[in-house]
Amino acid sequence: MTKRTFLWRGLLVITLIGAFLSLKPLSSQAKSVNLYQEDKKTKTLTWGVKADTNLFGLMNIKNSRIEGFDVDMAKALTQQIYGKNAKAKFIQVTADTKIPLLKNGNLDAVIAVMTITPERAKIVDFSQPYFAAGQSLLVKKGSAIQNVKDLNGKTVLAVKGTTTEADIKKVAPQAKVLQYGDYAQAFVALQSGQGQAMAADNGILYGLAKENQNYRVTGGTFTAAPYGIAVNKGQKDLLNHIDQALVELKENGTYAKIANKWFGDVAGFDYKEASK
Template sequence: MGKKLRRSLLFLLPLLIIFFLSGCSNTQEKNIYQADKKTKTITWGIKSDTRLFGLMNIKTGQSEGFDIDMAKALTKKIYGKNAKVKFVTTTITTKIPLLKNGNIDAVIAAMTITPERKEYVDFSTPYFNAGQSLLVKKGSSITSIKDLNKKNITVLAVKGSTAVANIEKYAPKAKVLEYDDYGQAFTALKSGQGDAMTTDNGILYGIAKENKGYAVVGGTFTNEPYGIAVNKGQKQLLHAINKALAELKEDGTYARLANKWFGDVAGFNLKEAEGQ
């Protein structure tokens, strides 16, 4: 089976499951903005395995990170200071199915805006301008994407992510091993199963921050902006999110939250992340 066909099946299978389990849910017909306005509550799909964006705190049992704080700030901008949030942990393969099936209202989970995903969901304006990069052990001979085309190089990535397709495009000679999540991929890197791990720079900076023997190298070789996803047809909710996001950037809240999570990370550029 070809790589392109495998990627298509990985993306489409969760969506097919929706129709069998939900009987073709009609959540697109429900006005989520108006429903949430009554309860002053937005249910967000988040990550719980991605340092700096959304990571489970084992002491509190709650996820913490930039995405979490942004979701709280956006909710209060939209429905007022007494508004509440609910969080549902998602993965690469479950976030769109959960959104399409009405289990969550919006997704803020380090989710790259892509043409393929736009077929199923609508995205806000970018809230974090990320780009794909490489994580290696310090002292590695790999310093850029070009080095991945050397003989016998193995790159580690997460299944179903845009990172896999990008490596096939920019470093076609590299062998790619895919894992279920970032934790597994990094464990594989530590154990020597690969020469480099690849995904968005923001995620890699989080891993490097907690593991001093590793470094993010080569800058970014793609433009991978993160967007907030809502179900197709939810124009009122999407408009409210875009308006709130613009206000958070204008009043300084965005900068405060970004610096809280990324300010001490070498190479972080606030203006670049914000899209200025």
């Protein structure tokens, strides 16, 4: 082993040890700490956010910052809870890492287009819904399709592995559903005329409509899958303050300001639908 190799390995070990020591306590220890009181000392809340979801949490390559509705809501909630000088700290999460990082204690809360489900509620605690997500329809501007009932006799594009086909068939049994591997493929199929509408979560469709001005979201939501803020089990104090802050942000107009900032120019965006 050369001297250079020895030094490199030594630095690697030190780096790994440092990274390990910087982690917050494991979940069993994190549960015993009142995060609301601990964060009150520093006036800082650590949030898990997505960095790959347009309008909600997306990395801005120009400034290397995550930006979106969820990010702005996290900042507003932090200041509503701890005061105008409070700071929100952000850690990027994915669908696979958001709950493990929360359970491990590396996050105080997760606001990351996270649907409230009974299965997840067994593992984490959810706030009241902060965005009334659900399946909706994306159509070309000028389309006669106004809601899911208009899909009878039409071809609808969806994504494999979702409940979209079953949900549509309940309301429009004569609709034909074509399924694709991901949302990008389904949208390309819509653009090429392989169907008259695309069905998916309204948050995803808002992002597509934002980037493609010839399309609009229509019909409200025909399923209910609201997004909630997740905290670790045993953190009722923090959860209660988040819920109270959500109410206050809606009452003082901050929620509407943030929603209109990100969705106001999206064709088909319904503020009343999103905020209910």
